[in-house]
Amino acid sequence: MDLLHRFEQAFMPNYGLPPIALARGEGSRVWDVDGKEYLDFIGGIATSSLGHAHPALVEAVCKQVATIAHTSNLFMHEPEVLLAERLLALLNAPARVFFANSGTEANEAAYKLALKYGRREGRSYFVAAENGFHGRTIGALSLTGKAAIRDPFGPFPVDVRFVPYGDADALKEAVTGDCIAVFLEPTQGEAGVVPPPDGYFGAAREICDSTGALLVADEIQSAIGRTGHWFAHQADGVTPDILTLAKGLGGGLPIGACVGFGDVGKLFDKGDHGSTFGGNPVACAAALAVLGNVDLGHVRSVSARLRDGLRSIDHPLLKGVRGRGLWLATVLREPRAAAVQRAAAEAGFLVNALQPDAVRLAPPLVVTAGEVDALVAAYPGILTEASK
Numbered sequence: 571m572d573l574l575h576r577f578e579q580a581f582m583p584n585y586g587l588p589p590i591a592l593a594r595g596e597g598s599r600v601w602d603v604d605g606k607e608y609l610d611f612i613g614g615i616a617t618s619s620l621g622h623a624h625p626a627l628v629e630a631v632c633k634q635v636a637t638i639a640h641t642s643n644l645f646m647h648e649p650e651v652l653l654a655e656r657l658l659a660l661l662n663a664p665a666r667v668f669f670a671n672s673g674t675e676a677n678e679a680a681y682k683l684a685l686k687y688g689r690r691e692g693r694s695y696f697v698a699a700e701n702g703f704h705g706r707t708i709g710a711l712s713l714t715g716k717a718a719i720r721d722p723f724g725p726f727p728v729d730v731r732f733v734p735y736g737d738a739d740a741l742k743e744a745v746t747g748d749c750i751a752v753f754l755e756p757t758q759g760e761a762g763v764v765p766p767p768d769g770y771f772g773a774a775r776e777i778c779d780s781t782g783a784l785l786v787a788d789e790i791q792s793a794i795g796r797t798g799h800w801f802a803h804q805a806d807g808v809t810p811d812i813l814t815l816a817k818g819l820g821g822g823l824p825i826g827a828c829v830g831f832g833d834v835g836k837l838f839d840k841g842d843h844g845s846t847f848g849g850n851p852v853a854c855a856a857a858l859a860v861l862g863n864v865d866l867g868h869v870r871s872v873s874a875r876l877r878d879g880l881r882s883i884d885h886p887l888l889k890g891v892r893g894r895g896l897w898l899a900t901v902l903r904e905p906r907a908a909a910v911q912r913a914a915a916e917a918g919f920l921v922n923a924l925q926p927d928a929v930r931l932a933p934p935l936v937v938t939a940g941e942v943d944a945l946v947a948a949y950p951g952i953l954t955e956a957s958k
C-alpha cells in the first residue's frame with residue numbers, strides 16, 4: 571500500500587506506522603482503502619458514539635457548516651448555548667461550562683480552574699493516580715501517572731503526588747488541607763479499562779470534602795453513555811467539583827468540555843482562559859446530534875450481551891473481562907494483545923491492544939446485537955490464532 575510509505579515520509583514518527591488506512595464507514599462497519607470490511611470495535615477510541623456516517627450527525631454538521639462554521643469567542647452562537655444547557659440538564663446540578671477542542675485541553679481548563687482555587691486558598695499540590703492518563707499537553711501530562719510518557723518531558727512546574735488507583739487509604743493519606751485538587755478517572759481508560767473497587771469514588775468525594783480539596787473527574791473516555799450512564803460518576807452517586815469531557819461528546823468532531831460545579835464554575839474571571847476554536851458551531855452541532863441520539867437502554871442491553879458473551883468464552887489465553895458498559899478489556903494470560911489485534915483485523919474486527927495483556931473493546935454505542943454476536947463468535951478463533 572503506497573499510503574504507508576507516503577505516511578512515513580510525511581509524518582513525525584510519534585504514532586509509529588498505523589497498520590490500516592481507513593477510507594469510509596457506515597454504522598459500526600468501516601472499509602479500508604483496499605475495500606476490506608471490518609466491524610469497528612474501537613470506535614476511534616471510544617469516540618465515534620453514533621458510529622460512522624450516522625444520518626443525524628451528517629445532517630447536523632452539513633447544515634451547520636453551510637450556515638456558519640465559525641464565529642470565534644468574540645461572538646456567541648446558539649448551538650453552543652443549546653449544548654451547554656443540554657449538558658447541564660443531563661448533569662442535573664448547578665454548574666457552568668467551558669468548551670475546548672480536545673480532552674487534554676478540557677483538562678488544561680480544569681487544571682487552571684483548580685489552580686485559581688488553590689492560589690486563593692493558599693494550597694500547594696495536586697494528587698493524581700498512578701497509571702492515570704489525562705492528556706499530552708504539559709499541564710495534563712504533569713497529572714498523568716504513566717512514567718514512560720511523562721518522564722521524558724519533566725520536571726513539571728507543579729507538585730503532583732501520585733497514589734495507587736483504587737486505594738482509598740492511600741488517597742486519604744495523600745490528601746491534606748494543602749491539596750488543591752484530586753484528578754481521577756472513574757474507571758482508568760488507557761491503563762487498561764480498570765474499574766476501581768466499589769465505593770472508591772464515594773471515598774474520594776468524602777476525602778475531598780473533609781480537606782477542602784477539589785475532586786476532578788476526568789470523564790473524557792467514560793462519559794456520554796459509554797458506561798450505560800450519561801456520566802460514569804452518576805453510577806457512583808458522586809458529584810465532582812470539576813468534570814472534563816471530550817472523546818464521545820462530538821461523535822468524531824473535535825470538542826472538549828470542562829464543567830465546574832457550584833461556585834467552582836464561577837472561578838475564572840474575564841480573560842482567564844479561552845480558545846479560538848473551542849465551542850465551534852460545527853462541533854457543537856455534532857455534539858447536540860450525539861446527545862439527541864444516544865440510547866442508554868440500547869447501550870445497557872447490548873453491553874450486557876457483549877460482556878456475557880465474552881465471559882462465556884473458555885479459552886486458555888483469556889483470563890477475564892473487565893470494564894463497564896460498552897467499554898471493556900479482555901485480559902490475557904500472556905502478553906499477546908498485539909497478536910490479538912492483528913488476528914482480529916485479519917478476521918475483520920478492529921480492536922485495540924491497549925496494554926501488553928489487555929485488549930480494549932469500545933465499539934460505537936449503536937453497535938447491534940448481531941454485530942456483538944459476530945465478535946463473540948469470532949473471538950475464540952482470534953485468540954487461538956494469536957496464541958500461535
Ligand SMILES: *Cc1c(COP(=O)(O)O)cnc(C)c1O
Pocket residue numbers: 672673674675677703704705706755759760788789790791816817
Ligand atoms: C483520551 C483521554 C485524554 C486526552 O484526550 P485528547 O483528546 O487525546 O487530548 C484525557 N483523559 C482521558 C481519560 C482520556 O481517555
